[in-house]
Amino acid sequence: MTKKINFAVVFIFIMFFCTITGETVAAATPDDVKLVINNEQVSSDVMPFIQNGRTLVPARAIFEALGGKVKWDQSNYTVAIEYDTTTVILKINNTVATVNGKKKTMDVPATIKNGRTMIPVRFVAEELGFGVGWINSTRTVTIISPEKPETSPEITGYVTEVSVEEGMSKKENTIVTVQMSEPIKAPEGYSTMMLNSPNRFVLDLKGFLVDSEVSDLTYDRKESPLTAVRAAAYNENTVRIVCDLKEAGSPAVNLSANGKTLRISFNTISTYFNPMDDGKLVVMLDPGHGESTSGKRSPDGSLREYEFNRAVANKMKNLLQAKGIEVILTVNDDSDPSLANRCERANNSDADIFVSIHANAFGNGQEWTSPNGWEIYHYPGSILSNQLAKAISNSNFPEIGIHNRGIKTANLYVIKNTYMPAVLIEHGFFTNAEEIKLLKSDEWREKVARYNVEGIVNFLNSYE
Ligand SMILES: [Zn+2]
Structure with a gap:
């Protein structure tokens, strides 16, 4: 005690x-x-x-x-x-x-x-x-215990939405938008690759999980470059977005300034073009300019471009119709409808292709100049329009006998803003003293009309 x-x-x-x-x-x-x-x-x-x-x-x-x-x-x-x-x-x-x-x-x-x-x-x-x-x-x-190094992967955020905005014409790309809850770290935060058999474009987002609200999307519209867009966890910290494609491509991928939106931009489809799907072939011809269009005339005043354009378009119309092909003109008189109006007419028609008819000019229009030759334009990146341009070029050369300036791409209004494959042909220079002789010649006009029609028919036939 x-x-x-x-x-x-x-x-x-x-x-x-x-x-x-x-x-x-x-x-x-x-x-x-x-x-x-x-x-x-x-x-x-x-x-x-x-x-x-x-x-x-x-x-x-x-x-x-x-x-x-x-x-x-x-x-x-x-x-x-x-x-x-x-x-x-x-x-x-x-x-x-x-x-x-x-x-x-x-x-x-x-x-x-x-x-x-x-x-x-x-x-x-x-x-x-x-x-x-x-x-x-x-x-x-x-x-x-000591702070252990993070063994579970770092998760930055969630993929909250995957949406698609379909391009309805060749001027509009089809855009897949991937929305994230938090900014992604660029450039290491995502990677892309193109896989084939079947064609698919893959975007991997590191450090992300996929929100349960995100669902797969499927596309059956024939012009769509996509057949499906799928989003799923690829591994414990990577979301994989897969775009199933009808044809291989190299889409542009852009990250928004806030780092939370990725946009994958696909060119509009070309492979599934079928001009006969409505049972008829329809060609829209667009004779450029009008009687009162300023400029657009030879230095000597002997030729106005609109006149040549209409003459060739009308000859083409007759030749095409003789082959059972429907023809629509953007303008049926000597007026000069706006370019927007011409495109609107085409886009509201059943036209399968659009061909704009022109002649070329160089210089101030007051003097003869040396540039010469034939060229054809299509909108950049349009595969179908490029094929149409090739077909028309192939049928014209070397037979038409003038310099071939080649197939070119440009952001020209009518070839950009028409929904169907579209080309613009410059049939030689009315500012060249030699070529104006051809441009004024009914025989030569007949010849180029025939070659243009041959090229158009070859192009359309290749899709039947
Ligand atoms: Zn012109």
Whole structure:
């Protein structure tokens, strides 16, 4: 009884002492040190104790609980504690430890108590990267595991919407828009590739998950370059957007300024063009300009361009109709409808193709100039229009007997703003003193009309 009271007095003294010195307690202490690992109290058959101001803990019970490996070497009387990439070796009753082979001196050595290897917890835990604390009021040693490197992948955000805006004409691309909840890091945040058999375009977004609201989209419109757009988790931190395509392409991918919207832009389809799908072939001819259009006449005033254009268009019309092909003219008189009006007429018709008839000019229009020859234009990137241009060029040359300036692309209004394959032919220069003779010749007009029609028919036939 007396002994117990004395014990309590000592204990109170120690508590007071601890309050002012923290863990560094000078005197021998009762075995009442608690151990809390990652906020959970850990018990062991041999309690931690304090010696020379250092808390010693049973090596195996504590460090195995922390996820380390503890190896006892009976012959050397050492204990090795491994955690992650660090190994601490302590020799019993020796204050020199080795940490990954380097010697370090401790205040107190490891010791054996009740058959357990007891080691100085702060030294070992800190060397292994753990955080060690001491709560004086509860006499508790706390050990916190080191911050582990992030093993789960970093997720930036979600793909919240995938939508498609279909280009309804060759001037409009079909745009797949991918909306994200957070900005993507460019350029490493996404990658693209084109795969074939079947053709598909793939966009991978790293660091993203796909929102459950996002669903697959399918397309059966014949002009669409897409058959489907699918979005799915490719792996734990990558969303893969797959665009199934009717033909291989190299779409442009643009990231919005805020980094949250990716736009994939596909050229409008060419492969599925079928001029006979409505049971008839319809050609829209567009004789350029009008009687009152300013300029557009030869330096000697002997030819106005509109007159040549209409003459050739009318000859083409007769030849096409003779082949059972329907012909519509954008203008049936000498007037000069606006370019918008010409396109509107074409787009509201059943026309399968659009051919604009012109003659060329160079210089100030007051003097004869040397530029000469024939050329044909189509809208850049229009595969069908390019094929039409090739067919017409092939049928004209070399028979028409003038210089071939070739197939060109340009952003010209009527070839851009018509929905069907469209070309614009410049049949020689009315500002060239030699070529104007041909342009005024009914025989030559008949010839070019015939070659143009031959090219058109070849083009249309290639789609039957
Ligand atoms: Zn013209």
